[in-house]
Amino acid sequence: xxxxxxIEHALGNFRLDARFTAQQGLTALFGRSGSGKTTxxxxxxxLIRPQRGRVVVDGxxxxxxxxxxxxxxxxxxxxxxxxxxxLFPHLSVxxxxxxxxxxxxxxxxxxxxxxxxxxxxxxxxxxxxxxDSLSAGEKQRVAIGRALLARPRLVLMDEPLASLDEARxxxxxxYLERLRDEAGVPILYxxxxxxxxxxxxxxxxxxxxxxxxxxxxxxxILPLANAADGDGGSVLDAVVARHDPKFQLTVLQTAAGExxxxxxxxxxxxxxxxxxxxxxxxxxxxxxxxxxxxxxLPGQVAGITPVNGGAAxxxxxxxxxxxxxxxxxxxxxxxxxxxxxxxxPVYAVIKxxxxxxx
Amino acid sequence: MTPExxxxxxxxxLVAVTATACSLPVGVAIAYLLARGQFRGxxxxxxxxxxxxxxxxxxxxxxxxLLFGKQGPIGAFLERTFGIVLAFRWTGAALACxxxxxxxxxxxxxxxVEAVDTRLESAAGTLGAGPLWVFATVTLPLCLPGMIAGxxxxxxxAMGEFGATITFVSNIPxxxxxxxxxxxxxTQVPGGDAGALRLTLVSVVISMVALLGSELLARRIxxxxxxx
Numbered sequence: 001x002x003x004x005x006x007i008e009h010a011l012g013n014f015r016l017d018a019r020f021t022a023q024q025g026l027t028a029l030f031g032r033s034g035s036g037k038t039t040x041x042x043x044x045x046x047l048i049r050p051q052r053g054r055v056v057v058d059g060x061x062x063x064x065x066x067x068x069x070x071x072x073x074x075x076x077x078x079x080x081x082x083x084x085x086x087l088f089p090h091l092s093v094x095x096x097x098x099x100x101x102x103x104x105x106x107x108x109x110x111x112x113x114x115x116x117x118x119x120x121x122x123x124x125x126x127x128x129x130x131x132d133s134l135s136a137g138e139k140q141r142v143a144i145g146r147a148l149l150a151r152p153r154l155v156l157m158d159e160p161l162a163s164l165d166e167a168r169x170x171x172x173x174x175y176l177e178r179l180r181d182e183a184g185v186p187i188l189y190x191x192x193x194x195x196x197x198x199x200x201x202x203x204x205x206x207x208x209x210x211x212x213x214x215x216x217x218x219x220x221i222l223p224l225a226n227a228a229d230g231d232g233g234s235v236l237d238a239v240v241a242r243h244d245p246k247f248q249l250t251v252l253q254t255a256a257g258e259x260x261x262x263x264x265x266x267x268x269x270x271x272x273x274x275x276x277x278x279x280x281x282x283x284x285x286x287x288x289x290x291x292x293x294x295x296x297l298p299g300q301v302a303g304i305t306p307v308n309g310g311a312a313x314x315x316x317x318x319x320x321x322x323x324x325x326x327x328x329x330x331x332x333x334x335x336x337x338x339x340x341x342x343x344x345p346v347y348a349v350i351k352x353x354x355x356x357x358x
Numbered sequence: 359m360t361p362e363x364x365x366x367x368x369x370x371x372l373v374a375v376t377a378t379a380c381s382l383p384v385g386v387a388i389a390y391l392l393a394r395g396q397f398r399g400x401x402x403x404x405x406x407x408x409x410x411x412x413x414x415x416x417x418x419x420x421x422x423x424l425l426f427g428k429q430g431p432i433g434a435f436l437e438r439t440f441g442i443v444l445a446f447r448w449t450g451a452a453l454a455c456x457x458x459x460x461x462x463x464x465x466x467x468x469x470x471v472e473a474v475d476t477r478l479e480s481a482a483g484t485l486g487a488g489p490l491w492v493f494a495t496v497t498l499p500l501c502l503p504g505m506i507a508g509x510x511x512x513x514x515x516a517m518g519e520f521g522a523t524i525t526f527v528s529n530i531p532x533x534x535x536x537x538x539x540x541x542x543x544x545t546q547v548p549g550g551d552a553g554a555l556r557l558t559l560v561s562v563v564i565s566m567v568a569l570l571g572s573e574l575l576a577r578r579i580x581x582x583x584x585x586x
Binding site: 045046047072073074075076077078079080082084086088089090099100103104106107146147150 | 475477478480481482483484485486487488489491492495496499500
């Protein structure tokens with residue numbers, strides 16, 4: 001599958017002018033609120049008619065303003081999971097799930113695999129219930145199932161986890177991962193959360209004030225995401241090397257070196273994605289001795305980017321640690337005091353790491 | 359009760375049911391148009407629909423007579439082409455009742471259409487439902503309570519309609535004499551008090567049964583929504 005789009009759309013003062021292509025896997029549209037993510041997804045879904053542009057999914061042109069093509073939303077064969085799950089209140093969970101499947105089967109005669117989707121999302125026990133009686137997390141799982149059963153060529157998700165608390169998010173994330181890896185349906189995923197993108201995305205599209213700032217694989221792009229809200233971070237691909245039962249720690253092997261983290265419930269050899277918040281990284285010019293932090297990784301300064309929008313003057317320091325990129329957020333004063341410049345060897349002291357199983 | 363009184367009761371029910379049933383589809387269409395449509399002359403349509411509510415019923419009845427009477431433009435056309443005569447027939451009484459009940463019905467349905475979350479409709483669209491299917495499977499079921507309320511209001515109005523009916527189709531026993539006109543007639547003749555009282559009681563019972571029925575129906579829809 002492929003998605004290629006090229007959109008120009010003005011709304012009041014806001015101007016969306018974006019073009020990118022996406023391939024298989026989960027493509028995350030990442031950016032601050034107001035950067036045009038939802039508008040863009042709504043254009044792909046057919047809920048908004050763009051003033052100018054082209055949208056092509058799997059070789060089929062859905063929108064081409066130059067040629068006067070605009071395929072109405074119900075003929076696009078896309079699944080849309082909304083932030084507010086939008087389940088039909090007058091139908092049961094089962095009827096909600098079957099809604100899109102019925103229309104899809106009218107088109108191509110084939111039925112989506114109901115049992116498999118119900119199993120994938122763990123919603124078998126909810127089928128007879130009305131949507132009103134479900135928790136927010138359950139609603140969102142049903143909404144995902146409803147979109148999948150319409151046998152879409154592409155699933156659109158607009159901040160599907162934004163209305164949920166931390167526990168509910170953790171509950172749904174594994175289902176999204178399974179969806180990405182097992183269902184084989186490409187996903188266009190809108191998010192403003194670095195943690196979500198770090199865990200789920202194959203490809204990241206960074207949207208800034210209506211324009212595409214960067215596109216690429218998550219490991220390369222996410223460190224560039226200059227999230228002024230202090231939510232920036234970097235992603236490391238890691239393998240579980242061994243467990244340390246005495247201190248309840250797990251040792252991870254990464255390109256940057258070994259990381260010791262609180263024990264993970266994962267067998268040795270499991271691939272995980274480690275996410276390190278830029279604020280949780282300190283830099284030292286010499287190997288720090290007698291510090292409490294367990295993880296100190298040697299590296300070189302690769303680049304320095306000033307951060308705008310914070311209260312104090314700050315900068316994101318990109319470090320090259322054995323080929324992996326780690327970002328540290330420091331005050332401009334620290335940058336000055338350590339005389340940091342590209343090429344300078346430093347030690348990254350990592351205060352905490354969060355882990356996402358891959 | 360005398361056979362004449364029974365005839366009036368039966369006729370009233372027939373007229374009210376016909377008026378409600380025939381105006382419901384039109385009422386839904388107009389209510390949807392007024393709730394969602396964006397077109398020139400929308401406020402004109404709105405005004406025309408509401409006119410019977412503010413005009414004296416006798417005036418409405420007289421306008422109907424002018425338009426749908428044997429000499430009227432629409433009445434003459436209907437008689438020539440379809441052989442349908444409305445003036446001084448029970449069908450005319452049904453028309454008068456439908457016109458009088460129409461604004462009440464449209465109002466109730468319009469409010470419920472406006473309360474339907476359009477985001478649910480666009481969600482249905484992304485799931486492959488075309489506009490007609492969205493209307494039939496999402497919009498219509500969600501405004502069902504409003505449709506029931508509108509239908510009951512129209513039925514109640516039709517059961518009690520007097521002015522427009524008597525002006526348009528007169529007060530012919532067995533043809534156009536409904537409950538209210540029958541009660542009116544009985545109060546005009548010596549010794550008719552007992553009959554008027556009986557018909558009044560019948561009228562009260564019918565209205566209460568209709569109201570209870572709508573309550574039960576609404577509750578069953580609500581219950582189904584929770585049970586399924």
